[in-house]
Amino acid sequence: MYGKPNVPKASPDIAAEVCSELADLQRNEDWDAAVQLVVKAGDPRAQHLAINDWYRLRRSYEIIKASGSPQSAFQVPYDTFRQEHGSGAASSFQGADHSVDPHDYSSVEISTKELDYEFICFFLSSPRLNLYKSIDFRCEDMILGSDGILSEATWLLNSGLLPNSNSATKAIGYRQAMEYLLRCRQQGGRSSPEEFYAFLSEFQKASRNFAKRQLTWFRNERIYHWLDASKPLENALNFIYDAYHNGSGNISVPDSLRMESDVSSRRKASEMKSYQTRNRYFVRRQDCADVLDWIGRTQSVYQDFPVA
Structure with missing residues (x-):
């Protein structure tokens, strides 16, 4: 950035x-x-x-x-900018005083001489529970179909790559899929529903944890104005449009679009701790039958493939 x-x-x-x-x-x-x-x-x-x-x-x-x-x-181009304006949003975001918007950057004056371009940064996110549900559903979507992530992981394995051996095979989803398929190959192309659901759960958990780290990182970057993406899209677009054409540099996110802290109430904190995945497609044992059939047809010929 x-x-x-x-x-x-x-x-x-x-x-x-x-x-x-x-x-x-x-x-x-x-x-x-x-x-x-x-x-x-x-x-x-x-x-x-x-x-x-x-x-x-x-x-x-x-x-x-x-x-x-x-x-x-070695400094990055805008180290001076970051040092002058600080990045204490994370502590403010989780602090006791929630009347102060930790993502309101309007109080910081930025000299245009410091930057190559004049720009405004917005961060659109959903409440954490909604985000986690979307991530879990997205992981399911990536497994469905004959050209999903399992097919791509097969191609990587057939290319001679092993999980966690380079940047591509370290990527979330690909590493888990490659490790799962390697186990299937060692078993002659067989997988139980329990093994499949263990792979899916690991994939979803890794994806949620990565999203959590991303949110933490961006909260430390005070240059962003946080918007609640769960609100009507037209409202967010109108606000961004008006902020861009305002030209004054004084931007205040309205309450209707303001993100609330996920830990601002005991109820929300409790919901986060007790979160459990509720799949949309893969719910019962038989729901993964097509995937297991595909594995049996495509992975059985690699029984002697090396294990990572």
């Missing part, structure tokens, strides 16, 4: 050197030792990377090799 850090690109020689140094560690799945190697080289933030994120670890090591400094030493 604020631009990428202006870090140096690794030369082919440096990239090859880094790959050589990390190759044995990755082959032996010694993630901790690889992290310590990069930390000792000069990037303490490497220890905060997601486990087995070898791509980012290699990139961190390449930057140190190329520049002598970690990536954190």
